[in-house]
Amino acid sequence: xxxxxxxxxxxxxxxxxxxxxxxxxxxxxxxxxxxxxxxxxxxxxxxxxxxxxxxxxxxxxxxxxxxxxxxxxxxxxxxxxxxxxxxxxxxxxxxxxxxxxxxxxxxxxxxxxxxxxxxxxxxxxxxxxxxxxxxxxxxxxxxxxxxxxxxxxxxxxxxxxxxxxxxxxxxxxxxxxxxxxxxxxxxxxxxxxxxxxxxxxxxxxxxxxxxxxxxxxxxxxxxxxxxxxxxxxxxxxxxxxxxxxxxxxxxxxxxxxxxxxxxxxxxxxxxxxxxxxxxxxxxxxxxxxxxxxxxxxxxxxxxxxxxxxxxxxxxxxxxxxxxxxxxxxxxxxxxxxxxxxxxxxxxxxxxxxxxxxxxxxxxxxxxxxxxxxxxxxxxxxxxxxxxxxxxxxxxxxxxxxxxxxxxxxxxxxxxxxxxxxxxxxxxxxxxxxxxxxxxxxxxxx
RNA sequence: GUGGGUGUAGCUCAGCUGGUAGAGCGCGGGAUUGUGAUUCCCGAUGUCAUGGGUUCAAGCCCCAUCACUCACCCCA
Numbered sequence: 472x473x474x475x476x477x478x479x480x481x482x483x484x485x486x487x488x489x490x491x492x493x494x495x496x497x498x499x500x501x502x503x504x505x506x507x508x509x510x511x512x513x514x515x516x517x518x519x520x521x522x523x524x525x526x527x528x529x530x531x532x533x534x535x536x537x538x539x540x541x542x543x544x545x546x547x548x549x550x551x552x553x554x555x556x557x558x559x560x561x562x563x564x565x566x567x568x569x570x571x572x573x574x575x576x577x578x579x580x581x582x583x584x585x586x587x588x589x590x591x592x593x594x595x596x597x598x599x600x601x602x603x604x605x606x607x608x609x610x611x612x613x614x615x616x617x618x619x620x621x622x623x624x625x626x627x628x629x630x631x632x633x634x635x636x637x638x639x640x641x642x643x644x645x646x647x648x649x650x651x652x653x654x655x656x657x658x659x660x661x662x663x664x665x666x667x668x669x670x671x672x673x674x675x676x677x678x679x680x681x682x683x684x685x686x687x688x689x690x691x692x693x694x695x696x697x698x699x700x701x702x703x704x705x706x707x708x709x710x711x712x713x714x715x716x717x718x719x720x721x722x723x724x725x726x727x728x729x730x731x732x733x734x735x736x737x738x739x740x741x742x743x744x745x746x747x748x749x750x751x752x753x754x755x756x757x758x759x760x761x762x763x764x765x766x767x768x769x770x771x772x773x774x775x776x777x778x779x780x781x782x783x784x785x786x787x788x789x790x791x792x793x794x795x796x797x798x799x800x801x802x803x804x805x806x807x808x809x810x811x812x813x814x815x816x817x818x819x820x821x822x823x824x825x826x827x828x829x830x831x832x833x834x835x836x837x838x839x840x841x842x843x844x845x846x847x848x849x850x851x852x853x854x855x856x857x858x859x860x861x862x863x864x865x866x867x868x869x870x871x872x873x874x875x876x877x878x879x880x881x882x883x884x885x886x887x888x889x890x891x892x893x894x895x896x897x898x899x900x901x902x903x904x905x906x907x908x909x910x911x912x913x914x915x916x
Numbered sequence: 917g918u919g920g921g922u923g924u925a926g927c928u929c930a931g932c933u934g935g936u937a938g939a940g941c942g943c944g945g946g947a948u949u950g951u952g953a954u955u956c957c958c959g960a961u962g963u964c965a966u967g968g969g970u971u972c973a974a975g976c977c978c979c980a981u982c983a984c985u986c987a988c989c990c991c992a
Contacts, residue, residue, distance in 0.1 A: 487983075537990055540917085558992090590991075591917080592984090600992060665990095750991095774992070801992030829950075864952035879950055893952065 488590070488598025498820035500806060503630065504583055507603050507800065510629045511581035514622040516605050519580040521562040523587075527552040533561045533784070535753040541588040543598075555587035559604040560754070560781065560797060567608055567795075568788030576609030576793070583802070595772065595807055604778075606797030611782055613725055616758050616796050617732035623762070623776050623798040624733075624741050630805070631814045634765035635775070638745035639730065641758050642779070643722030644709060645749060651716035652694040659685050664749040667699050671747070675700060699747050706730075706744055722757070729758060755779040757796070769808040776800045822852040824874045824910050825867035825893075827860060836878050840888060840906055844876075847907035849914070868893055874910055878903075 485491060492500060508518070527544050534541075534557060543555040556562050559582045567574060583603045592598060605622050607615045620637060627635045649663045662685035666678045675696050682692040697703060698712065706727060713720050726744060733742045750759045757780030764775060782794040809815050826841045828834050837853060844851035852870060854863045860877065867875045877889040888906050891898035892913060901909045 484983075541990085586992085588991080591989095593986075596991075602992065777992075799992075804992055827951090860950050861952065866952085868953045875952080877951075881950090889951090891951075896952085898951085 486598070488592035490597060490599075494820075499810075499815045500802070501820070502816070503802065503806060503809075504603075506629050507626050507802075508581065508583060510626045511603075511605050511622065514579075514605070514618070514625065516579040516581040516622070519563070519566065519582050520584065521556070521559070521566060521582070523555055523585070524553050525556055525562060525565065527554045529565050529788075530554045530557055530561055533754055533787070534558075538753070541590050543587045543589050557588060558586050559584060559602050559799070560606065561784065563604070563606055563608070563797075564781075564785045564795070565788055567785050567793060571789060571791070574608075577615070578608040579605070580608070581605040595804055597803070601802035603800040603802055604797055606795055608785070608795040609793055611757070611780070611794035611796075613728035613732060616725070616729045616780060617736070619778070619796050619798050620729070620733050620742065620760070621736050621738065623778075623800065624738050626800065627741075627762070627776065630809065632764065632805075632809065632812070635741060635762055636765055637742045637760050637762045637776070638748045639726065639742055639758060639760045640744070640746055640748035641722035641726050642755055643719065643757075644713070644726065644746055645759075647713050647716075647718040647720075647722065648698040648709065648746060649695055651712055651718050652698050653691045654687060654695060659687055663687070663695050667695070667747050668749040670696075670699055704744070704746055709746060725757065750777065750779055754781040754784045756782045764808055766812060769811050772804060772808050772811075774801075775805050775808060821850070821871035821873075823849050823872060823914055824851045824876060825863075825870060825872035826851055826853045826876045827863040827867070827878075828854050828857060829860065829877065829879045832880070833878050833883055836883055836903075837876075840876055840878065840903060843903075843907045844910060847911055849907065849910060864891075864893075873914060876906065876910075 512518075524547075527542070530542055531539060531544075531554070538557060542557055545553065547553050563580065563582070567578065581604060583601060585599050585601050587599050590596065590598060603626075605619065607619055620639070624635070624637060645664060645667075646660055649660050649667075654660055654663055663682055666681040666685075669681075670678055679689075679692045679696045682695055683689055687695070703709070703712075706723065710720060710723055713723060730742065730744060733739075748759055748761055750761070759779035760777060761774040762776035764770075764772060776798060778796075778798040780794070780796040782792070785791075785793040785795060806815070824844050826837050826844070828837045841851045841853045852872065854866065856866065857863075864875055873893060875891045875893055877891065878887075879889075882888055882900070886903055887900050888903050889898055889900050890906065890909055890913070899909070
């Protein structure tokens with residue numbers, strides 16, 4: 472590489488929609504991930520990790536037309552058609568089918584991992600992002616549904632997020648209401664759902680217009696919208712209309728049960744029936760839900776936790792019919808919200824004690840003192856850049872350390888060390904043997 | 917996939933109707949003895965995203981490419 476000619480530099484740049492997680496971002500992220508995983512485990516979920524790459528066949532056709540387009544797909548060196556995982560749910564279905572005889576049902580697993588979507592990047596939207604999923608496989612019951620929701624809500628609670636409301640719906644209720652309004656053709660029903668999903672964003676009249684563009688007459692369109700307008704949203708009201716149109720109400724009954732169970736868990740404030748919730752992914756069969764944050768500061772951030780029941784998905788990989796229900800949290804969206812709400816503590820990873828190295832003669836002592844602090848469980852950093860004591864203390868503050876340790880020739884001979892609190896400048900001389908305990912006591916205040 | 921916007925020092929940006937670049941922050945050094953974050957002084961840094969074009973002359977005009985960004989679609 473030695474040459475007089477200027478070298479052409481390689482472009483130091485991440486791919487569009489991909490990003491580096493620098494330490495300032497990584498520290499709170501990691502703290503979050505730990506809390507989320509601990510909460511999942513407290514609810515009986517086991518960790519699972521799956522490959523980033525799957526056979527294209529495994530993933531294709533599971534997410535609907537839109538989702539299919541967003542699959543990162545290519546051929547590997549062996550000409551195999553492969554794709555990067557689009558979510559954590561379909562790989563789970565594959566795992567259950569592939570390892571059917573090693574897995575005890577019901578199976579609860581969680582996974583925190585990146586997924587990839589060849590979407591057009593936007594604010595808070597990337598081509599690589601992390602999801603945190605928890606799923607219960609093998610049981611189709613209201614209890615399993617409720618357990619999943621309770622777990623998700625518990626995660627939000629653990630993270631300190633108070634203003635979260637889970638909007639719960641059921642696929643059959645959604646389709647039932649549309650059918651009751653007189654739309655029976657599948658494609659038109661889908662169009663209705665897509666439009667209804669926007670009711671909280673655009674006026675009802677605009678939604679109706681959008682429904683009409685799907686080839687539905689104005690009168691029917693108005694009836695469809697009417698099914699979802701405010702006041703038409705209580706369970707009882709929906710029940711009446713479904714029965715009147717002699718549409719099956721099993722989905723509604725399930726919703727009642729799930730709501731009752733979640734309420735019994737003391738989470739009434741956190742959950743609400745909302746017939747307008749529609750999820751895009753094709754594989755949902757039962758309950759579906761989205762969770763929104765109510766704080767106006769994070770109004771535009773979208774759903775932070777969503778999911779639903781998918782009883783048919785695993786059946787695509789094995790003849791045995793295995794039901795499942797799950798929840799998915801968007802890690803970075805949640806983090807963005809938490810930062811906005813000032814719920815992120817900045818010092819979870821920061822160095823606690825910065826050990827200066829007065830001069831080479833004191834290096835041994837400095838290393839030993841750092842060792843004592845570390846053994847005591849403190850995060851201690853040893854100065855490596857040297858220079859004047861002032862410089863070293865400057866670095867200490869910049870690193871965010873609360874305390875600094877200084878040992879000069881005088882302290883070295885006396886077997887002591889100076890412990891300084893960088894927040895108020897107060898300092899004391901302590902014996903080296905007491906350093907760690909004194910530092911620990913100061914940090915605990 | 918469709919339609920807007922932006923791209924100037926490490927960061928945030930200024931740069932009037934075209935005449936070969938500035939600020940703040942940050943960074944480096946200093947303000948006598950072994951003490952930071954505050955204060956004061958000094959200093960460095962840019963192929964003005966990239967490649968073409970118009971012009972006597974372009975950061976400023978035109979075209980293309982790339983990147984970022986906003987809205988729609990969809991979603992975490």
